[in-house]
Amino acid sequence: MKVVLSNYRCFRQATLNLTPLTVIVGPNASGKSTIVSALDPALSIGERDVWQRRSGTNAVVRRERDGVVSGFDSASGWLGMASFRFQRLQLDIGKVRQPNQVQSASLLDVSGVNLTNVFATLPRKVQGQLSEEFCRFVPVFSDVNARPGDTGQHRLVFQDRWNPDVWYEPGEVSDGSLLTLAFLTLQYQQPSVDVIALEELERGLHPYLVGELVSLLRRLARGEVGRGPMNVVLTTHSASLLEFALPEEVRLLCRQDDGSVDIREVPSGTAEWRQTFEEYGRSFGAVWLSGGLGGVP
Amino acid sequence: MKRFVLYAEGAGELGSTPGHPLAPGRVLPAELEGPAHVLVRRCCRELLDVAEHALRFEAPLRHAAREVRGGDLRNSKVLRRVLHWADPSMRPDVAIVLVDQDGEEDRRSRLATWIGDPLPTTPVVLGVAVEEFEAWLITDHAAVNLVLELREDPWVKTESMRPGHAKERLGRLVQASRRGASAPELRLELAKQLDLQRARAASRSFDRFITDLKQAVARH
Structure with a gap:
């Protein structure tokens, strides 16, 4: 494109x-x-x-x-x-935590406010896959589910890995955990989109998770996971x-x-690039921070 | 247009820096040029026939997002890194590294080994002032008296001064100056007024710097 x-x-x-x-x-x-x-x-x-x-x-x-x-x-x-088909994501962690009025949702909203609905709309088998994958990324949990609340709402809950009787509410889990779940959900959206733009993916995430998610998004873009190849655009500094x-x-x-x-x-x-990349120990981030590539204030 | 980047150990050589440092590659405005920039400009113009408008200084690379400091130039890895521009369009024609000998007689050979193994694609001029940059600034006794409005007797060759002595002497001279200007202004003025040929004759380290600068400029 x-x-x-x-x-x-x-x-x-x-x-x-x-x-x-x-x-x-x-x-x-x-x-x-x-x-x-x-x-x-x-x-x-x-x-x-x-x-x-x-x-x-x-x-x-x-x-x-x-x-x-x-x-x-x-x-x-x-x-x-x-x-x-285009999807833009600029996740707002406060909104991602919110319970949802139960309704079907196939696509994550720009702020991620409907994450619970998107999760709950997935087939049970896919929910299981997503939960398993999420727990590999954030191994303090052993399951994730949507739990009904009052007045037709439901919210996500997260099971403690070491005490299966303990389920954490959205307000009790870290920003990074919720954001990770939202990003992992992208590969299961139905119908799929052709172009996804994600702004500041790294916000609230541990660098290890950033690496894992970038790798996942690359596989998603190439069609190795998800429902077919697409363009994934990340913005970052x-x-x-x-x-x-x-x-x-x-x-x-x-x-x-x-x-x-x-x-x-x-x-x-x-x-120049090859020499410089080697001098910087093959660290792209360090090369960029030197200012020798541009893209700095 | 010849594009230069200058790394030196501190404000004494580089002059003032803006509150928010310029992005690498941005053209350094004249008001941000320090005594070392002025000396290089003068050498290019007066000794190497490079027209004033055909030379510009650009903001140097940073190390881990911050400006390069004196201590960074004592670290082989950092020094090598800041002499490598990843984008050829951002690479200057000449990179200058200007440091003080500070009593370390092997400093030049050590830095030259660091820089040269392997050589970066950017031509590098290594200047090692004996014993410090201030020795170059006060090499021309007549210029010092003129700029500072003093009547000091001639002093010994600055290269034979012990480490730190030239810096101390310049400090004392600036304090005694009747000019009523700040120390940075006076340092800048000294760089503008000193007789380059006299300085070359009196300082082997300055002469070597000019010779190396000439070779690097000639290669472009």
Whole structure:
């Protein structure tokens, strides 16, 4: 999938080439969320979205996926109907903890507020698989389930590994545990989506879990797990997440002198990259923190 | 345009730093250039025929997200890392590492071994001031008297001063100065006014630095 951004917010002229898993790296206010919005088939562009709000300037987001063009042109409107299904996740841990009014839900909401419903909607066998997988990631638990409460609500509960009589309420388990469950749920969503964008995956997660989840999302993107290949886009400014990314998966957002943002790929084919990567003990995060790749404040 | 990056041990060489350091690769504005930048600029302009506008300093790489400090230049791993730019488009034409000898006679050979094994793709100029950078700044006795508005008698060759002595002497001279300027301003002014040829003749370490700088610039 390829996305061309022209005069759209901070992107004056930039092209984003997506790999199955793409990791967007940049400082705060460098346009990471803008890229996620550009991926959304429902995107429309208003005057406030035009580069430096210049009047008479035309802002365009043009996507190409499987030969189908879609996007939006601020002058002429829709460029074409997108043929892909899109999901954006910016999990809000306070909402993820909330009990849900019981109803069927096949897709996780952007904030993760309906995680209990999505879990409970899965077939029992799949719930078991998901629970088993979750407990491998967070081995202080031995099971997870949805438990009915009052007034038609239900919430997730987590079983203590060492005392099966103890079930923890959502408010009693760590942020990272709930976020991990939400991320693991993505592979079982039915129907599946074609493009998933996850913002700041690493927030609240131990670096070990970050590595495991990046690996899972790569397999999800390649179609090795889940319901078929898709594009998974992660946004981050975490050096520890970068340790688990492949150079060809990373896109760096670099602010230019005129205030616009450029999207750079890692020059992994160059002698400079190879030498530098070795000097830094093959630590992608450390190379990025040096500032020699761009994508830093 | 010749793009330079300069690593040195402290504010005495590098001058003031902004509250929020510049991202690596950003052009260093003139007001953030210190005495060492000024010396390099002057050497390029006056001795190597590089036009003023054809040279710029860029913000150096960082180590673990923070600015490189003097102690980092004493760590072989960190020193080598900050001389490697992962993106060829961000790589400067010349990287300068400027340190004090500080009584360690083998410092140059040790640093040269660290830097050269294997050589980075970026040309590196290693300057080791004997015994310290301040010795270069006060090498030209006449310039010191002019800048500080003093009438001091000539002193011995600064390279024969014991470690720390040139720094102390400069400190005393600055205190005695009738100029009414701050120490950083006076250091900067000394770098602007000292006679480069006289300094080369009086300081072997400065002469060697200029010779190495010339070779690195000529390669580009």
